[in-house]
Amino acid sequence: MEPSNNIVNLPNLYVMKQHPIQHMLKSEFIKLEEKEDSFLSEFNNKVIKLFKNAFWKSKSLKYKVFLLKTIIFQRKATRRRAKYNLHGTHVPAFLIFSVTHRCNLRCKGCYANTFRDLSGIPPKELELNKMEQILGEANDAGSNIVLLAGGEPFVRVKELFHLATKFPQIIFPVFTNGTLLNQDIIQTLKKHRNIIPVLSIEGHMVETDARRGEGIYKNILNVMQLLNQNAIFFGTSITLTRKNFTLVTNQSFIESILGYGCKLFFYIDYVPVISGTEELMLTEEQAESIPQITTKYQSEYPALFIGFPGDEEKMGGCLSSGRGFFHISPEGYVEPCPFAPVQAADLNEVSFLDALQSPLLKAIRANHDKLVETQSGCALWENQEWLRDLNLQVKAKKVTPG
Numbered sequence: 001m002e003p004s005n006n007i008v009n010l011p012n013l014y015v016m017k018q019h020p021i022q023h024m025l026k027s028e029f030i031k032l033e034e035k036e037d038s039f040l041s042e043f044n045n046k047v048i049k050l051f052k053n054a055f056w057k058s059k060s061l062k063y064k065v066f067l068l069k070t071i072i073f074q075r076k077a078t079r080r081r082a083k084y085n086l087h088g089t090h091v092p093a094f095l096i097f098s099v100t101h102r103c104n105l106r107c108k109g110c111y112a113n114t115f116r117d118l119s120g121i122p123p124k125e126l127e128l129n130k131m132e133q134i135l136g137e138a139n140d141a142g143s144n145i146v147l148l149a150g151g152e153p154f155v156r157v158k159e160l161f162h163l164a165t166k167f168p169q170i171i172f173p174v175f176t177n178g179t180l181l182n183q184d185i186i187q188t189l190k191k192h193r194n195i196i197p198v199l200s201i202e203g204h205m206v207e208t209d210a211r212r213g214e215g216i217y218k219n220i221l222n223v224m225q226l227l228n229q230n231a232i233f234f235g236t237s238i239t240l241t242r243k244n245f246t247l248v249t250n251q252s253f254i255e256s257i258l259g260y261g262c263k264l265f266f267y268i269d270y271v272p273v274i275s276g277t278e279e280l281m282l283t284e285e286q287a288e289s290i291p292q293i294t295t296k297y298q299s300e301y302p303a304l305f306i307g308f309p310g311d312e313e314k315m316g317g318c319l320s321s322g323r324g325f326f327h328i329s330p331e332g333y334v335e336p337c338p339f340a341p342v343q344a345a346d347l348n349e350v351s352f353l354d355a356l357q358s359p360l361l362k363a364i365r366a367n368h369d370k371l372v373e374t375q376s377g378c379a380l381w382e383n384q385e386w387l388r389d390l391n392l393q394v395k396a397k398k399v400t401p402g
């Protein structure tokens with residue numbers, strides 16, 4: 001039997017014989033799951049399942065203790081969000097924080113490069129102390145799953161480790177090309193379990209190297225092997241295009257990556273931010289099949305499968321603008337989503353909670369029902385004109401040219 005599915009059904013006798021930590025964890029899981037009754041319950045429950053799976057699979061007592069603490073931190077964060085909710089402020093559980101524009105690769109069609117090039121604004125990035133302040137405020141409000149993106153986040157590796165130490169309550173999935181993860185960094189990751197590397201691939205060697213550069217795929221597999229040997233929890237992020245869709249959603253592909261120890265799969269729909277690349281967008285049929293695929297694999301494999309924005313329909317549609325998360329740019333600008341880099345507030349000038357109440361984010365949340373996801377998957381991308389008008393109305397400053 002699959003242990004992770006039985007956690008709430010264990011006979012009492014067995015529960016009593018469990019290790020005290022396992023017993024505590026079980027009750028924490030139950031309490032946490034009871035609280036997850038919002039539109040995001042599916043998303044949050046997936047994260048809880050991730051912790052459960054990891055707990056049952058791990059043979060390391062230290063790691064089990066880490067997971068137990070994580071569950072307790074998540075519970076506290078849920079309570080803090082609920083408190084704010086009572087007073088009319090909806091705080092998202094998740095944030096996406098792009099910590100740098102810098103990258104050691106120049107991948108084709110990279111969103112970060114494209115938006116930066118379009119903006120013509122010289123890249124800046126927040127100082128460490130400012131990042132600390134923002135994360136402190138976010139954590140106090142209950143946003144304590146912070147996805148770090150870039151550029152390549154590991155170009156700021158010392159600062160990442162500093163932040164992970166300073167905020168053990170926060171889980172940091174880090175979207176990385178994997179090329180900077182050498183032996184030293186992997187050894188240090190063992191001391192920072194709250195950092196979860198998420199390695200980007202496009203398919204097998206042909207597809208990955210074609211977009212990211214020669215030798216990148218081989219390097220990623222080596223890194224996966226090292227992470228696995230060192231019992232470090234990691235995931236992968238795959239950009240879905242019309243061309244690679246069949247390959248990367250195929251069972252044999254999934255099983256090959258699972259064989260390297262990967263426990264978390266992000267399927268990110270290709271959004272044509274570069275004009276002339278529309279032919280890479282998923283077909284309607286492909287886009288519509290994502291929720292079934294992630295649900296099916298979720299039930300068949302010991303890993304988490306998250307489609308973005310593919311799975312958002314299951315959560316009531318577009319999660320941007322603080323409904324499920326918002327995006328912080330390397331400069332500290334608050335934006336609805338990485339796919340909608342419109343400046344709603346500046347965290348150099350306002351607090352985390354004030355940014356959440358910025359007119360643009362509030363207006364998008366208030367008009368959430370208008371954001372219907374269509375073929376491109378991304379509702380705001382499909383409704384760029386509406387977003388532009390809304391932006392003008394609330395007089396927010398745009399980061400990219402219209």
Ligand code: SF4
Nearest residue numbers: 309318320337378379
């Ligand atoms: S802007 Fe697009 S990708 Fe971002 S949350 Fe909304 S639908 Fe999803």
